[in-house]
Amino acid sequence: xxxxxxxxxxxxxxxxxxxxxxxxxxxxxxxxxxxxxxxxxxxxxxxxxxxxxxxxxxxxxxxxxxxxxxxxxxxxxxxxxxxxxxxxxxxxxxxxxxxxxxxxxxxxxxxxxxx
Numbered sequence: 001x002x003x004x005x006x007x008x009x010x011x012x013x014x015x016x017x018x019x020x021x022x023x024x025x026x027x028x029x030x031x032x033x034x035x036x037x038x039x040x041x042x043x044x045x046x047x048x049x050x051x052x053x054x055x056x057x058x059x060x061x062x063x064x065x066x067x068x069x070x071x072x073x074x075x076x077x078x079x080x081x082x083x084x085x086x087x088x089x090x091x092x093x094x095x096x097x098x099x100x101x102x103x104x105x106x107x108x109x110x111x112x113x114x115x
Contacts, residue, residue, distance in 0.1 A: 001074060001075070001077070001114070001115040002074070002075045002076075002077060002078055002080070002112060002113070002114055002115075003072055003073070003074050003075075003114075003115055004071075004072070004073040004075075004081070004112050005070065005071070005072055005110070005112075006070065006071040006072075006073075006109070006110050007067040007070055007108065007109045007111075008023075008067060008068055008070070008071065008102075008103055009066075009067050009068055009103065009104045009107040009108055010068045010102060010103065010104060011101070011102055011103060011104050012104060014102065016068060019068055019069075019102060020047055020068075020069075022101075023045070023047075023069060023102060026098060026102075027045065027102065028045055031043055031045060031071060033091055033095070034088050034091050034095065035073055035088075037084075037087060037088035037090075037091040038084035038085055038087060038088035038091075039075070039084035039088075040073045040074055040075055040084060041074050041075060041076060042073075042074045043071060043072065043073045043074065044071070044072045045069065045071050046069060046070045046071075047068070047069050048066060048068055048069055048070060067107075078114070081112070
């Protein structure tokens with residue numbers, strides 16, 4: 001199984017409450033359409049809790065402000081992931097303005113892992 005993990009940070013000036021409200025209302029639909037176009041088997045959108053342990057860890061290891069949400073997208077194998085993400089590139093490009101209004105793209109990360 002291949003999993004894409006996106007760590008999202010909200011755009012500067014957007015409150016955490018507003019970010020979460022808009023993320024729930026719009027981004028879930030954007031992600032669902034992308035995942036369908038990409039042939040992903042599932043996706044999960046999770047909010048990140050801001051807790052003291054996270055802050056202590058960051059102070060030890062360094063880093064910038066914490067992420068505000070995490071998205072995980074799943075494919076059964078590497079070939080399905082490669083082919084699906086190529087097919088879905090157009091869908092993602094069309095939805096980019098919606099996401100850009102929410103996200104600090106310079107601080108959002110994407111990592112692929114194999115389970």
